[in-house]
Structures are given as structure tokens and as C-alpha cells.
Amino acid sequence: MSTYTVTRSVETTAAPAEVHAFVDDFHKWSAWSPWEDIDPTMQRSYSGPDAGVGAHYEWKGDGKVGQGEMTIETSTPQSIGIRLAFLKPFAAVCPTRFDFEPVGSGTRVTWTMQGENRGIMVLLAPLLRIQQSVGKDFDRGLARLKAAAESA
Numbered sequence: 001m002s003t004y005t006v007t008r009s010v011e012t013t014a015a016p017a018e019v020h021a022f023v024d025d026f027h028k029w030s031a032w033s034p035w036e037d038i039d040p041t042m043q044r045s046y047s048g049p050d051a052g053v054g055a056h057y058e059w060k061g062d063g064k065v066g067q068g069e070m071t072i073e074t075s076t077p078q079s080i081g082i083r084l085a086f087l088k089p090f091a092a093v094c095p096t097r098f099d100f101e102p103v104g105s106g107t108r109v110t111w112t113m114q115g116e117n118r119g120i121m122v123l124l125a126p127l128l129r130i131q132q133s134v135g136k137d138f139d140r141g142l143a144r145l146k147a148a149a150e151s152a
Contacts, residue, residue, distance in 0.1 A: 002116070008138035009110040014149035016077060016100040016107045022149055023080050023098045025050055026057035026070065031148040034141035039065045051075075070096075084113065092116070109145065111138050 012019060022028045026046055030036045042061035048054040048071075058069040067088040074081035082096040094115040101108040113134065 003114065004116075005112065005114045006134045006138060007110060007112040008135055008142055009108055010139075010142035010146050011103055011106060011108050012146040012149055013106040014146070014152070015105070016102055018152055019107050019109055019145065019149045020077060020080070020100050021051075022145055022152075024052055024055070024072065024075055026055055026072075028148075029057070032141060032144040034137040034144065035065050039063060066090075107149075109142060111142060113138075 022032060027050065036042075039061035042059055042065055045058045046056065047058075048056040051072075052075045053072055055072045056069065057071075059065060060067045066086060068084065068086040070085070071083045072080060073083050078100055080098045082098075084094045084096045086092045086094070092115055094113050096111075096113045099108075099110040099112070101110070
């Protein structure tokens with residue numbers, strides 16, 4: 001078994017509360033998530049509260065987006081903790097966190113995901129280059145989050 005951590009950050013002129021609102025409500029992820037437009041036929045469902053602790057989101061799609069679910073486990077003005085569970089093509093649970101740090105009149109947003117490679121994934125990990133592939137997705141998502149928050 002091997003572990004990995006992917007972390008990326010971006011600075012935005014939007015206030016921490018404005019950026020926080022885009023992450024704390026899964027309904028708003030379509031405005032910025034790097035995976036939302038990969039599969040136009042992806043099925044989505046929401047349950048629990050609209051935002052904050054207990055908010056739940058499930059998706060099912062083809063190819064790269066696969067199938068999975070997310071639940072917000074913690075939510076404070078400074079951070080949001082999410083239980084991210086991939087169901088297909090490979091099962092994995094990846095604790096994910098967003099941190100919101102005031103910087104001047106704006107915000108530094110940091111997106112971190114941790115995971116473990118198990119079974120066949122231990123062998124495939126060097127080929128998949130998780131740091132690079134997921135890191136590129138995080139960079140794209142953070143750029144979109146910045147644009148969405150700044151135009152709100």
C-alpha cells in the first residue's frame with residue numbers, strides 16, 4: 001500500500017465567505033468543478049441539507065468521471081472537510097479538504113486530497129501519475145472557482 005497527497009492553491013480577490021459558498025453547496029460545483037463538463041450525460045443527485053455538514057452529492061457517468069459520492073463532514077469559515085468516495089472504476093475513499101485563508105482583501109484557497117493505492121492500484125500508480133493528472137484537474141478547478149467567485 002502506498003499513500004499520496006495532492007495539494008494545489010490559488011489566490012482570488014473574492015472574500016473568504018464568497019469562495020466558501022461555492023464549495024459548501026454541491027449545487028454550485030457545476031460552476032467550477034473541473035469534472036462537471038467532461039461527461040454531459042453524467043447523472044447527479046443531491047440529498048441532505050443544501051449546504052454545509054451533511055450535504056451529499058452522488059454522480060454516475062462514463063469514462064473519466066466514473067461513479068462516486070461526496071459528503072460534507074465539517075464546515076467552518078476557514079475550511080471544509082469532505083468524504084470523497086469513488087465507487088467506479090476503482091473503489092477508494094479520499095479525504096478532501098478546502099482551506100480558505102484571508103490574504104489582503106482576498107482569499108488563498110487550498111484544495112487537498114489524500115488517498116491510498118491498494119491492490120492493483122499499487123502497481124498502476126506510477127503509470128497513472130496521480131500527482132500530475134489530479135494536480136492538473138485541481139489547477140483547472142481552482143482557476144474556475146476563482147473566476148466564479150470573483151464574478152459573483
